[in-house]
Amino acid sequence: MTAETIYELTVEAPPGDLIAYDPIRLASALRIEDPSRLAIETDGMNHALVTIYPSDPLADVELPDPRELAMDDQGRIWVGSYHNGRPARMRLYDPKAGSAQRGLLFGTTGAGKSTGLQVILAAEKRSGIVTFLSDLKGGQSVPEARDNVDWFVTTPEGAMAQLRTMWLVMQGRQIRYAEAGRSKFLMNRPDPLLSLRIDEANRLLEKGAPFRDEATYYIKDIGRTGRSLGIGVHLSAQAGHLEELGGSDTLRGMLKDGEVILLRWTSTMMRQLVSDGLLAAGQSLAPIPKYSGAIKLVSQFDEAADEDAPGTQGSGYLLSGPSPTSRFRFFNVGSTTPVEGLDPEMLALYGDGPVAQLEKASWDDAGDAYAGRLDGPEAYAAIFPMEEEDEDGEGGGGARRSGGKKRAAAPGPAMPEPTKPRTRTLAERVQAVLEDSDGDMDAAAVLEAVNADGGRQVRLGSVRNTLTALKNN
Numbered sequence: 001m002t003a004e005t006i007y008e009l010t011v012e013a014p015p016g017d018l019i020a021y022d023p024i025r026l027a028s029a030l031r032i033e034d035p036s037r038l039a040i041e042t043d044g045m046n047h048a049l050v051t052i053y054p055s056d057p058l059a060d061v062e063l064p065d066p067r068e069l070a071m072d073d074q075g076r077i078w079v080g081s082y083h084n085g086r087p088a089r090m091r092l093y094d095p096k097a098g099s100a101q102r103g104l105l106f107g108t109t110g111a112g113k114s115t116g117l118q119v120i121l122a123a124e125k126r127s128g129i130v131t132f133l134s135d136l137k138g139g140q141s142v143p144e145a146r147d148n149v150d151w152f153v154t155t156p157e158g159a160m161a162q163l164r165t166m167w168l169v170m171q172g173r174q175i176r177y178a179e180a181g182r183s184k185f186l187m188n189r190p191d192p193l194l195s196l197r198i199d200e201a202n203r204l205l206e207k208g209a210p211f212r213d214e215a216t217y218y219i220k221d222i223g224r225t226g227r228s229l230g231i232g233v234h235l236s237a238q239a240g241h242l243e244e245l246g247g248s249d250t251l252r253g254m255l256k257d258g259e260v261i262l263l264r265w266t267s268t269m270m271r272q273l274v275s276d277g278l279l280a281a282g283q284s285l286a287p288i289p290k291y292s293g294a295i296k297l298v299s300q301f302d303e304a305a306d307e308d309a310p311g312t313q314g315s316g317y318l319l320s321g322p323s324p325t326s327r328f329r330f331f332n333v334g335s336t337t338p339v340e341g342l343d344p345e346m347l348a349l350y351g352d353g354p355v356a357q358l359e360k361a362s363w364d365d366a367g368d369a370y371a372g373r374l375d376g377p378e379a380y381a382a383i384f385p386m387e388e389e390d391e392d393g394e395g396g397g398g399a400r401r402s403g404g405k406k407r408a409a410a411p412g413p414a415m416p417e418p419t420k421p422r423t424r425t426l427a428e429r430v431q432a433v434l435e436d437s438d439g440d441m442d443a444a445a446v447l448e449a450v451n452a453d454g455g456r457q458v459r460l461g462s463v464r465n466t467l468t469a470l471k472n473n
């Protein structure tokens, strides 16, 4: 056996049998000390392909030139490499169906989700795609994206503003395209592809998160209706929270025909993926170890080497691609050692080309939160209609005021709670507080009093809007 030889074994089990395997056991049986040298693919039935490499084939996956990230004519971007050296591509747009893709990027902490996301974001920028991005780790996960996407936010309120803005743009496009007699989305003819991405989506969607229900509604609706209007919604999350991501119902739709990438997982995560129907029970994926390389046992009487084994970050499976059981790895991007401030190598990935913006025809629909690229409560207050208390499921029906403009609010999320009696509107609650007070109250004081009256908790922005509206009446 020379150091360069690659061996490939084809394995066939008798018809009726399914091939199941334990990659570590197989490596041991083949006397391969470093399991990352072994690649196993199955057809989910009785065939398997086992490849034995002289060394980890994915140790170094280099992007030849950042310009290569731009989308090809089939709507795919090149994000990395499969173990056999074939390009790993993911689809953002399907030109035949005329539809945007939706997607999920899963993996445990440190698996490489945010870095992989930067590869995708750079590809979107270089493809003229309009990207709204929520980095819910306060902007720490993908800092280089800030000036390289159309709208960057770091708060749950900002994420909600982006979701609602996208949803309103979706309604606008629907009307325009219907008038033009179009049933499909044609990229850049004339409108750009739109992409809404949420990193650490679990923070927005997990149980107890304040916007869970609303966010779930928008993600579901955009995921369902947005495709033929050129709008894709994409989530990155720690899949340990799988059933917590707004309920598995939302996900099931996205998983069924979305672009799904699975990076390193934990065993509970895997159980959930199988029970949620993402993976067929019979389909086996070789787990991704945290480190590659053979584990060397060192006697207590010898000196141990104190070097870290190389990591496997960015390795995983493109479950929706043509080779779902074939291990792939995102391009190795960014500086090898952490740098102060923004990483110049990461910035180079995006390049200094222009950042695509939402088409002018949708600016009115998008409104003030988009115009100001707002974030936080300010963004939320700018885009959400001045709410009636919509706990009865009617949705916000009020008119929205901003800068003298009035807009009939589109129907909001329907979250029926039919047994609940109609509660007071925010305006009524604020009025009651003002009537009870004996002097001047500022907005913060009103907020405190309103939130103490036993009704739904509201935000300062909503109170401010209400005060302004009451004053104008």
Ligand SMILES: Nc1ncnc2c1ncn2[C@@H]1O[C@H](COP(=O)(O)OP(=O)(O)O)[C@@H](O)[C@H]1O
Pocket: 107, 108, 109, 110, 111, 112, 113, 114, 115, 116, 141, 313, 314, 330, 331, 332, 333, 334
């Ligand atoms: N594609 C990649 N290229 C180079 N380094 C990577 C890649 N993916 C992950 N890493 C390394 O692993 C670390 C953790 O990755 P990260 O993307 O932050 O994981 P996650 O978002 O899943 O927690 C990064 O700081 C980086 O050093």
Ligand SMILES: [Mg+2]
Pocket: 113, 114, 115, 141
């Ligand atoms: Mg991350």
